[in-house]
Amino acid sequence: MNEFALLLAATIASGTTVALAGLGLLLNEKAGVLNLGAEGMMLLAAVAGFAAALATGSDLMAFGAGALVGGLAAAVFGVLVIWLNTNQYATGLALSLFGAGLSAFIGQAYTGKKLQDQVIHEVPILSDLPFVGDAFFKQHPMAYVTVAMVVLCAWFLYRTRAGLVLRSVGESPESAHALGYPVRWIRLAAVVAGGALCGVAGAFLSVVYAPMWVEGLVAGRGWIALALTTFATWRPGRVLLGAYLFGGVTMLQFTLQGMGVQIASQLLAMLPYVATIVVLALISRNPLWIRINMPASLGRPFHPGA
Amino acid sequence: MLRLEPRAQPSMAMSLASPLIALALTAVIAALLFVALGKDPVRGLSMFFFEPLNGLRPVTEVLLKATPLVLCALGLAVCYRSNVWNIGAEGQLLLGAIAGGGMALWLAESGFIGPRGAYAPLVLAAGVLGGMLWAGLTALLRDRFNASEILVSLMLVYVAQQLLNYLVFGPWKDPRGFNFPQTPTFDASTWLLPIARGMRLHWGAVVALVAIVVFWIFLFRSWRGYQLQVGGLAPAAARYAGFSSRQALWTALLISGGMAGLAGAMEAAGPLRQLTPHVSTGYGFTAIIVAFVGRLHPLGILLAGILLSMLLIGGELAQSRIGLPNALTGVFQGLLLFLLLACDTLIAHRVRWQGRRALSGRTVQ
Numbered sequence: 240m241n242e243f244a245l246l247l248a249a250t251i252a253s254g255t256t257v258a259l260a261g262l263g264l265l266l267n268e269k270a271g272v273l274n275l276g277a278e279g280m281m282l283l284a285a286v287a288g289f290a291a292a293l294a295t296g297s298d299l300m301a302f303g304a305g306a307l308v309g310g311l312a313a314a315v316f317g318v319l320v321i322w323l324n325t326n327q328y329a330t331g332l333a334l335s336l337f338g339a340g341l342s343a344f345i346g347q348a349y350t351g352k353k354l355q356d357q358v359i360h361e362v363p364i365l366s367d368l369p370f371v372g373d374a375f376f377k378q379h380p381m382a383y384v385t386v387a388m389v390v391l392c393a394w395f396l397y398r399t400r401a402g403l404v405l406r407s408v409g410e411s412p413e414s415a416h417a418l419g420y421p422v423r424w425i426r427l428a429a430v431v432a433g434g435a436l437c438g439v440a441g442a443f444l445s446v447v448y449a450p451m452w453v454e455g456l457v458a459g460r461g462w463i464a465l466a467l468t469t470f471a472t473w474r475p476g477r478v479l480l481g482a483y484l485f486g487g488v489t490m491l492q493f494t495l496q497g498m499g500v501q502i503a504s505q506l507l508a509m510l511p512y513v514a515t516i517v518v519l520a521l522i523s524r525n526p527l528w529i530r531i532n533m534p535a536s537l538g539r540p541f542h543p544g545a
Numbered sequence: 546m547l548r549l550e551p552r553a554q555p556s557m558a559m560s561l562a563s564p565l566i567a568l569a570l571t572a573v574i575a576a577l578l579f580v581a582l583g584k585d586p587v588r589g590l591s592m593f594f595f596e597p598l599n600g601l602r603p604v605t606e607v608l609l610k611a612t613p614l615v616l617c618a619l620g621l622a623v624c625y626r627s628n629v630w631n632i633g634a635e636g637q638l639l640l641g642a643i644a645g646g647g648m649a650l651w652l653a654e655s656g657f658i659g660p661r662g663a664y665a666p667l668v669l670a671a672g673v674l675g676g677m678l679w680a681g682l683t684a685l686l687r688d689r690f691n692a693s694e695i696l697v698s699l700m701l702v703y704v705a706q707q708l709l710n711y712l713v714f715g716p717w718k719d720p721r722g723f724n725f726p727q728t729p730t731f732d733a734s735t736w737l738l739p740i741a742r743g744m745r746l747h748w749g750a751v752v753a754l755v756a757i758v759v760f761w762i763f764l765f766r767s768w769r770g771y772q773l774q775v776g777g778l779a780p781a782a783a784r785y786a787g788f789s790s791r792q793a794l795w796t797a798l799l800i801s802g803g804m805a806g807l808a809g810a811m812e813a814a815g816p817l818r819q820l821t822p823h824v825s826t827g828y829g830f831t832a833i834i835v836a837f838v839g840r841l842h843p844l845g846i847l848l849a850g851i852l853l854s855m856l857l858i859g860g861e862l863a864q865s866r867i868g869l870p871n872a873l874t875g876v877f878q879g880l881l882l883f884l885l886l887a888c889d890t891l892i893a894h895r896v897r898w899q900g901r902r903a904l905s906g907r908t909v910q
Binding site: 275279315319322323324325326328329330332333334336337338339340341343344347454458459462463465466469503505506508509512513515516519520521523524525526529 | 549630632686690691692693695696697699700701703704707708710711714715830833834837870872873874875876877878879880882883886887889890893
């Protein structure tokens with residue numbers, strides 16, 4: 240009976256990575272910038288986080304290192320697309336390819352290294368509850384922080400003035416510019432914040448979820464997080480929901496194998512990617528629905544004075 | 546201070562110079578990296594830019610690896626010129642290898658045994674169809690369901706890799722292969738033969754050269770190619786002229802999928818002669834860089850394909866001769882594309898030096 244509780248717990252752990260990255264990309268896209276470099280930023284941050292955890296033994300330092308590296312990589316991307324007006328797709332792609340290369344290069348020293356044994360995290364009292372305790376209250380603190388961040392992000396975007404300005408920059412940069420807001424700097428700030436969140440996601444993956452480093456560890460989660468923003472129709476709460484759904488599908492393959500289902504493991508490993516494609520197609524099917532929800536200037540460069 | 550000033554006309558000269566500047570900057574950063582790693586920078590750079598061209602044998606190896614890069618990049622150039630963002634050439638290439646490999650295995654099993662290389666065209670045709678099928682999936686989802694071709698084509702790379710893994714670990718595994726994940730060696734009648742004895746370079750390289758000419762004609766001398774490019778440059782104008790954007794989507798994706806599939810089948814039937822999980826070493830992704838560095842132009846793609854192939858071989862040489870990890874290639878590839886995009890700013894802008902006094906008179910953005 241506890242198997243289902245453990246499946247739920249694993250689902251949350253697996254979904255947390257994608258949720259963090261998806262939330263970061265949501266911030267980017269709300270400001271009108273599409274960063275296809277998510278995969279690369281997460282890979283770089285995963286190595287940096289792993290290295291920091293190995294050196295200090297502290298998860299917090301690992302997340303910090305991940306956020307720093309993710310934010311730095313995003314800043315390079317941001318300067319290129321915002322000031323030099325390079326193509327957003329191509330530049331994001333360049334970041335993904337560069338991140339894959341550099342992380343493989345640096346990561347070579349960390350392949351096969353082991354982190355210290357993980358501390359077992361339990362919420363006092365609540366974790367003793369039958370079923371619910373095993374399912375929800377034995378998570379790494381970052382899993383709860385992620386939920387809090389989703390709430391915080393929704394509050395920021397829809398209930399604060401700064402959030403309104405950020406959204407206006409993504410909807411109509413010309414109007415925001417006319418009102419005197421520094422459109423480019425706001426976009427850069429959103430890009431860096433988004434990159435930092437992707438970085439924390441990468442570090443969580445290599446330090447808590449995996450916990451190890453191998454080349455290509457992120458395995459498409461950055462791209463899935465990008466699909467997630469569309470799936471969520473750019474709403475923070477739905478990003479979390481979608482991320483757990485993805486986590487559930489990822490875990491389903493192991494559950495099915497555990498139950499002795501006679502399907503080759505390679506075919507089961509396709510599940511998360513196929514599910515992402517199917518969900519993406521279902522949500523995108525209605526162009527009007529997408530147009531209403533998508534930030535109106537997503538992916539469009541802004542030249543002041545032009 | 547330095548200021549970027551828009552040019553009246555995009556600079557043609559800068560468009561050609563930009564890849565060279567980016568390459569030079571990449572080399573400078575590479576040299577600094579070698580110094581930081583405690584290696585002789587001259588020797589390090591020579592691994593990438595001199596040794597791969599030093600002698601007939603290395604040159605044929607460069608051309609061998611340039612072949613799939615050029616084939617994939619030609620198709621991608623058509624996509625990017627049509628503003629269709631296919632980034633899943635890697636998956637289409639894998640499907641081409643699977644389809645081509647499947648055809649080769651099936652022919653042998655069905656008893657079609659012929660002279661060496663007799664059935665290679667069938668294998669390549671199967672590869673083209675496999676790649677088209679995979680890209681067609683992306684086109685279908687974009688066309689019917691409005692799903693982003695960027696994300697779908699990329700997701701399909703992971704699906705294709707797992708499909709290949711499934712086949713070589715499962716139903717297609719060589720029963721006499723000591724349990725290694727690989728198919729039996731293909732029959733000689735399905736091989737894509739080498740151009741000369743004792744050489745790995747196969748006739749696919751010649752096909753790639755022909756493809757360069759064909760694509761040049763298609764892009765710059767054909768009505769369909771013209772329609773595609775108008776659609777990419779000015780979608781509104783294309784709509785007004787009655788050019789179908791759906792047709793453009795399908796054409797671009799099927800062409801690039803077919804080319805990537807061809808490249809995959811060539812890898813399987815040419816140098817490998819069997820399927821393993823490692824049919825491709827990221828050719829489909831490197832081809833994206835080839836397409837951009839080659840300015841989406843068939844001739845440029847030939848040069849860029851050779852350059853990126855040199856970087857691939859340079860990485861192997863750096864590993865075996867000076868003990869640096871092969872992953873260095875990936876760093877240089879990404880760096881090159883990054884720097885290229887930055888330098889491309891100079892196509893539409895010029896850099897002007899302006900003193901503070903000159904600036905103070907006007908509104909500064």
